[in-house]
Amino acid sequence: MTYAISVLTLGGITVILAMGLNVQYGWAGDLNLSYYAYVALGAYVCGVMMLPPPNASEGNFYVLGLHQSFFVGTIVAVAVCAVVGLVVGSIALRRVTGDYFAIVTLSVTLIFYTFSDQYAPLFNGPQGIYGVPHAFGGVLRFSYSGYNLFLLGLVAAVLVVVVFLFEVLYRSAFGRTLRAVRDDPISVSAFGISPYRRKLAAYVLGSAVGGLGGVLLLQYVSAFSPAGWSPLETFLLFSGIIVGGVGSVWGVLFGASVVLIGVPQAVLFIPAPAGAATFLPALQNCIIGLIILVFLYLRPRGLFPERSPVLGFDGALKWQSRPVRFVVGRVRTLLGEGAA
Amino acid sequence: MTAFFNAVGFGVVTAALLALATTGLSLQYGVSRLPNFAQGDIMTVGAYAAYAANGPFHSIAIDGIAAALAGAAMAWLVYMALIRPFASRGTNRLTAVVSTLAGSLIIQDVLLIIFGGNATAFPTIQGATEHIGPFLFTTEQLVIIGVALVVIAGLHATLKFTFIGKAVRAVADHRDLSRVSGLPAGMLTQLTWAVSGVLTGIAGFVLGLTAGALVPTLGFDYLLIIFAAAVVGGIGNVGGALFGALIVGLGMTVAAVYISSDYKEVVALILLIATILIRPTGLFGGRSSARRFAV
Known part of the structure; x- marks a missing residue:
């Protein structure tokens, strides 16, 4: 307890x-x-x-x-x-x-x-x-x-x-x-x-x-x-943000709870070799680093991507998870980002 | 005055070490346009490889070769695993920076698991001290300065005069144009990273020689000092890297004598911050590189 x-x-x-x-x-x-x-x-x-x-x-x-x-x-x-x-x-x-x-x-x-x-x-x-x-x-x-x-x-x-x-x-x-x-x-x-x-x-x-x-x-x-x-401790906090969903309040609440509370506890179940006090903390950091990389490869927006408001046809704000900015970005690219 | 000359002599040795690592960083930045936060850890890998090779062979030369090979392999791996997946996807470039930070964390902790956290004694070069002008050098220090000069001069000549060197510079200058001209930009980038790893690995070996003991955070503690040398000299060119390494190396060792050796890193960090804030192109960077490095 x-x-x-x-x-x-x-x-x-x-x-x-x-x-x-x-x-x-x-x-x-x-x-x-x-x-x-x-x-x-x-x-x-x-x-x-x-x-x-x-x-x-x-x-x-x-x-x-x-x-x-x-x-x-x-x-x-x-x-x-x-x-x-x-x-x-x-x-x-x-x-x-x-x-x-x-x-x-x-x-x-x-x-x-x-x-x-x-x-x-x-x-x-x-x-x-x-x-x-x-x-x-x-x-x-x-x-x-x-x-x-x-x-x-x-x-x-x-x-x-x-x-x-x-x-x-x-x-x-x-x-x-x-x-x-x-x-x-x-x-x-x-x-x-x-x-x-x-x-x-x-x-x-x-x-x-x-x-x-x-x-x-x-x-x-x-x-x-x-x-x-x-x-380097700042960097461990990034893992919670990246797993949960960069920018998303509830996502980070979830991601940080799972990665930053869950991983250190789960690691304790792994048998450490005798006399190696640094083994478990090091293994924990390795796992957190790998989790960050896996998420950056496969799901860079995290488990619960942030939601952004878009203007619906009736004029009301609606919240959806794929923001408008991607369209904006593509248009800007068409207009000649390559010239820069 | 003796203390000052000794500090300068030691500063030249630090500068030689920094010049190797900074030239490596400049090569990477040239082709990938990203600061590699795992650069310090590539040095650490080189140092541990030299240590591992020293066991069976007991030869300083073989140690250096092992460090160079391990550094090349590690740098190539860093590029393939941490940078290329994000560079090709065209995502936010900070994503690739975050991934090199994650890589740094993983490398350090894998080394910690393999070698443990206690300092590992590193072999040294035995020899008498020699007076050169007012400076006093040990044989080890002269070897370090010589190796750095030869490696960097060789790299400079390769970049300047050979076909591959020109091709690498073309890729660094304008990736798309070089591909249109039929150069294999992807393979040349991998090659550049491996070569940068050779320099970085040797730098790690040299760092091990001067430090005398290895810990898994050895290189990471040096990371920002390498950045300082790169930024002060103007990131991306060999001459600038040499000049930046000399300024930062001398600044640190002279400050260690006159202020306190506890704060010598602070001197390098203040040089770094001041250069970024006041003249982000570095002392040797021209106008064009200002545009190139503005985010």
């Missing part, structure tokens, strides 16, 4: 993270490899907000140490992630898109990782932060198992809110323009809408959700250190 609660809590957090990444990769079409840097940033900031001032005699150093409540910590962490996302995004997205954006964001992640690991006064270097107090621990006073159940409930509540919010956003004017920017930025700018601003909004929103996921992750492990995350 404790194990099931633990698996579901971590799984729920992972699904929230995949949701946030889906805004950037699925809707805005930006291959953002810096996503996990915001998860780590959210976790670190919430941690140093909640922890008491560092005790130098125990060899601990970190910024802040304000001893604030979980509530304040979460708000500050999400705000910091959004502001950093705004700064990084406004520089990167103004100048580059596509694969160069992927290279820039991966570089940003590695720089952040190096500083969090090597520059101890920031987040205590390789030791990281630990002993973070429980959320609402002062008010609720749960037992250990009671707290775990409470955390699962908290994660589930956040997941429901995130899914609801994104489903509304998906159908809103913002969501539709964002996906139009992804499919055809030139046409969108012809309508007077700035593709750059829409992409920036998606980057900031995704970063904030990533930070929120990081806060929950911090509560789940009650510690955070450079050994606990790697820049």
Whole structure:
């Protein structure tokens, strides 16, 4: 039972993270490899907000140490992630898109990782932060198992809110323009809408959700250190998005649940050779990588492709899964893409 | 001043290593127009192949040949499995980038399963140190610089003067026109990837020599430094790759002396970001390549 609660809590957090990444990769079409840097940033900031001032005699150093409540910590962490996302995004997205954006964001992640690991006064270097107090621990006073159940409930509540919010956003004017920017930025700018601003909004929103996921992750492990995350972790989240359906809210909810909760659990049934601690995690990553490749070959739009509205003959919006953009793309090709 | 000259000497060695991997990356980019995120892992495969060959043969030359062959096979496989299926379909080019990332993940973890996560000791070249001007080099470092120079000069001559080299450049320049002229563009692209793998595999072998120990993430940790050298020099030409490798290699090792060796990668990454944001064509790239690489 404790194990099931633990698996579901971590799984729920992972699904929230995949949701946030889906805004950037699925809707805005930006291959953002810096996503996990915001998860780590959210976790670190919430941690140093909640922890008491560092005790130098125990060899601990970190910024802040304000001893604030979980509530304040979460708000500050999400705000910091959004502001950093705004700064990084406004520089990167103004100048580059596509694969160069992927290279820039991966570089940003590695720089952040190096500083969090090597520059101890920031987040205590390789030791990281630990002993973070429980959320609402002062008010609720749960037992250990009671707290775990409470955390699962908290994660589930956040997941429901995130899914609801994104489903509304998906159908809103913002969501539709964002996906139009992804499919055809030139046409969108012809309508007077700035593709750059829409992409920036998606980057900031995704970063904030990533930070929120990081806060929950911090509560789940009650510690955070450079050994606990790697820049490649962003990429595992892509598997949930690609399997479920790039851009589709319900698809990603399903895909992330199956791949990111299911595969790690299924791998545990495979007998590992004795004394090889790295065997199962490595095998798990191999399987996830192969799943991504198989889906890219055979079903690149995922199990539940995103649905787009088309204008019916009676003037009403209808939702169907094959969007109009393919026709648009083909016409543009006929008009002379080859000349470029 | 001695520290500075030593740093420069070591920087030249790093640059030689980077030049090999970056030239490989430039070749791939020339024919496929995609950044290959599995490039670092092709290096790792080369390094592990050299390690495996060293067991039965105990010869540095055979190690290098094994690394080159394994790198060629791996690069060809990366092209056939990860890039060609998407290039021919004409889908969103980010799909192919994502597939090279997936390939990188798979290669790293297969190596982790086979060789384990602990560092594997790598053979080194024994020899005395030699003074050349103010610089101090070990025999190993001189071998590395020599091998890099010979391989890259050979590649340059092949591209410049032989028929196959001209054909490869024609495919890189304009794929459709080269096919109209009767060149087998598909086969030439496969060949180019295999040749890029030879360079990358040797780079991996050299990386193993300088690192002295192998881990499955060895090459991936070098990936963005290779990108930095490629972008700084202007991706797609051999001269630019050499120049970029020299700037990034020297920048890293000099920074390691004067700032801290913990942050030397950060120097390369900042060079990379600054070049992409300010002058995405690289220092040597002309106006035409700006259009070519704009997405």
